[in-house]
Amino acid sequence: MALVLSSAGLGGALSATAAPLAAPAAPTAVTGVADGTFVSLAPARMLDTRGGSLGRPLGAGEVFNLKVNGRGGVPASGVMAVVLNLTVTGPTQAGNIVAYPKGAAVPNASSLNFVAGDTRANLVTVPVSSDGWVSIRNATGQTHVIADVQGYYVGSTTTKPAGAVDYFPDDPWRVLDTRKADQGPALAPQTYTVQSIAYGPDSADITALAINLTAVRPTAKGFLNAWNGDESAIPNTSNLNFAAGQTTSNMVIVPVTHRTDTDGEPLVDFAVGNASTGTVDVIVDVVGVYAAGDGLRFRSAGAPKRIVDTRTGIGTTTLGPTTTRTVTAPSTVANSITVAIVANATAVKPTAATYVTLWQTGVTRSSSSNLNPAAGQTVANMAMVGLNEVNKFNIYNNAGTTNVIVDVAGRFDVSPNLATAPSAFSGSTAAPTASTAQVAPLR
Structure with a gap:
């Protein structure tokens, strides 16, 4: 049984029309709705298990419940999701941690993958529970965990908070x-x-x-x-x-x-x-x-949803060298007014040092990359991935053979204040x- 702990403690013109809207018609205009807007915060530390938060590493299967509302600039209420930079340090063996809303079932997803002795970070977008908590679970071995907040997405409200964009x-x-x-x-x-x-x-x-x-x-x-x-x-x-x-x-x-x-x-x-x-x-x-x-406004997917796992053929299959695969985001994470998804992308043990890029189908791939794993590494990185009019995106692998996982935290939809894109x-x-x-x- 898991032990559960708690702590209260580009190169073109900028545009939000990367993915054209598909039928049916655009949503009805709504005035004054602020849910899904973002408030940027100065980085603030919410968790460090090396010190006062816990004073020891998380064990195998251990869940740490972290209070986020009312701390680090996050308000006490009206929060849909927080953006956290998660870091592990000193893990005793290879493994992963996953962050998800407190009270939800442990998802079949990962937020950060690591090997023994690693110090590694990953940005994650995590929905909060109704009372303002997130859970962080360590899968195997022992590891220290650090969480720094960078901002939050506003929950359901008709009043836009200061700084919400x-x-x-x-x-x-x-x-x-x-x-x-x-x-x-x-x-x-x-x-x-x-x-x-x-x-x-x-x-x-x-x-x-x-x-x-x-x-x-x-x-x-x-x-x-x-x-x-x-x-x-x-x-x-x-x-x-x-x-x-x-x-x-x-x-x-x-x-x-x-x-x-x-x-x-x-x-x-x-x-x-x-x-x-x-x-x-x-x-x-x-x-x-x-x-x-x-x-665009953020809409939470709840606990992370896995839409690609090439190890088992979910979404697409293993990528070889200089290979591009096309994936359709399912209706569980995208709809007719979705322009992009917010996802955690993971490259799993490539056979050679490589880079992996995710981008909107129908658009020329840029020189930017999302993942830069060495041979044999398993690494994750958050990606904001554009979708085309039928919710498709591409995954490119440059060298060797690699498996890829995509876990979706949410999506960006056209603002409800707009009648058109x-x-x-x-x-x-x-x-x-x-x-x-x-x-x-x-x-």
């Missing part, structure tokens, strides 16, 4: 790649870089960016953290943990600050810091923004641009 997907585009001469060098130990993005006249409406963060060729173990770029607000949290020589990716929903360039152009800023004793190359791909205005976020058709500020010491 909609999601607008973008064709993934690369903001930073320090491997390139004009964007490098690699981040030195204990330094950070500030990234500035110009999205045109609507930059001021953006509160957070959905980014895929990748560490490449680190010379020592450590972690990257991302925040709004305010030097006085560097968080005591991590977003991506890596081992020496290991290429590792993780999704981040990073808050931004606003400023005006010397030429009067509005900008949004965020920062990435290297908290290690070695150097590391950093890649940042933007996949979408959270901004004021009517775009939303128009482009920015009035400008020009691609957003990015620039890199001087690297500064990470205090």
